[in-house]
Amino acid sequence: MAKAVLHDQSGSAAHLDTDESGDRTVKSKRGRRLVTVILIFLFLLLCAASYFLLRLVVPAGDIATSDEAGGITWVRSIYGWGPGPDQQLSRPGAVAIAGDGTILVPQISGNAQVLRFNPDGSFDGSFDGGEDEGRILYPTGIRVGPDGAIYVVQTTQGNLLKLSPDGNETIFALDVVEPSSVAVAADRIVVGAKEGFAILDLDGTPVNVIGTGGFADDQFDTVSGVAIDDNGDIYIVDTYNNRISKYDQDGQRIWIVTTGNPGNQSANQGGGSVNVETDAPAGMQTPGTAVIDGNGRLVVLDMLDFSLAVFDSENGDFLEKYGTFGAEEGKFVYPSGIAYDAERDWFAIGDLGNDRVQIVRIPGSSSSSLLPTARRALSGALRALLLPLILLLLALGYWIYRKVRERRANRLEMHEFSDEHTLESAE
């Protein structure tokens, strides 16, 4: 290897090296030292800056870890729709999530209305219904249909309000006692009530009313939770009988499971209305609102157990329970409303006793597809890495483009050389 030694101004050596391929390169010890020091300094500086940025990104306050919160992973809480004391949520019970991720929260105290929040927790407006019977007064159940219409059950008025995306409001009178919960599918509405549940078509025409009041298998004592799965099967949470049952579209029961001690029945027989001891694997106190998660499992909220219980929708087997009592973010005090966002794989929980709506995740709720996982990743602080990722991909693309061009040019050069060589040989 031939070597030329040149000197820069500081007198340190810069070499001209010739490598084996014949290309000449320059080696600058001083330059390398300088750039290495700068790189290390820059790296430390960026680490420090990242640390302070991270502190800004991480929400401040008492946030329970997943272990502390009984397996719940907290995402964020929604406390109100403005900075004023009179703009804070008060006893939020029911909650729903629209197809675009908008979170709907009925506010009962003060001027009753339904508040809309964006998935990032920012306020997006409210509506309070029409006049007289259509006025929202005491919403106890709320769901958004596949067509984007909002359905609000009002126990005190005994009706169901349908608020279409075009702004039209329709009032469905319900022929059931004390309706309190609702679920909506593409072709039907199911309303849970004190003594059973009603199946309606999307125009509000009753198709079937199932159940009577009582403790026997086909009797009910306050249906606080209803859910419909992708097959159209219906799940009924019979709160005070402490049971969950599954019905097909025609109203034929598929299975029924006991989830704890029946409240009112026990009270009628001289026991307490709520008894901690139970043989039921789920050990629920007051099973309430229910949803089907992205994995097709039935998730039921338990207000007095401060938890979510997960059931196999095929046979009603109890799978797991998540959540615990507390005021820290991620814990609950009388949770009473639940909704699921399949796109973001998170649950919105109306945390009544803590005056907030919590956005949380539980293990295994997502389907195995990649999209919810990517959406889940990008719904958090990882969004900050989106631009660097795009830049990285652009840089990678440019580098590949250059390499391909170089290779093509080299190949051309070799062809030309080979052609010339052949020509010379021929001559």
Place this chain on the structure above:
Amino acid sequence: MPESNQDHNDPNEVQLDREDAVSDASEDVVDAASPPARPGIFADPVVRRLSWLGGLMLVAFLAAVASALLFGVLNPPAPRTASERDLKLAETQIDAGSTEPEVWFSYISALISTDQYSKAERMINKARDAGYEDPAKQYLLVAQVRLDLAREEYQAALDDSDLAIQALEAQLVIEEEQFAGTKTPTVMIAEGLGENYETLLLNRAEAFENLGQSEDAIAALDEYLLKNERAADILVWRGDLKSAAGDTQGAISDYENASQYMPGDEEILKKLAELGATDG
């Protein structure tokens, strides 16, 4: 002797190589006829690559900051936690000109909860400079103790809590003199040193515990529990302190008392089981 110096001592070789280098005009301009141009440090491809790496790191960082700002990661559009909500609420009221001591106390507490200690200190000083008198002054003293604890300055917390308690006692004396014999006593006269004093007792217990002074911590909790005998979490705390100090019977008694108010609490049952008081 290093190879480079050897090369340097051989002028022919250098010249020869310089002439070679001239032909590589794009990278290294070394003219044989004129004095050779010194190649800059960026002529070294390793330096160039490292510089690129540094540049990319910087660009990636700036891009991360830009996307964090763009997607609202750095400036969340709404409070996400109770602490952030409290901060926003108090901030709004203070911005609106509130001089209510409770609002200032809430604001300072929220600043401490959100780890903004320097700002909390500034607000305490600002309120002090505003010349707040009792009872507003008491809130500031209690806030100062909270700040000391948050900063893990436990001795300072004890000193500041002494000052706060002295202020509370002085206020009580003044009120007793002022309202002696009247039928409408103040809250302080009716209820003693009040809620702030009870908070200070808990703060002192925390400071003593962290300073390793269990007996003083237990004494502070004893006084607190005199008026709050149903405070199950404080009973558990005192039980923990007694258990650590070797007073097993005292600890069991506290856990059992706490269990009356929190029946079936797994944590308490576990502690009792560990001390051999139940089957767990």
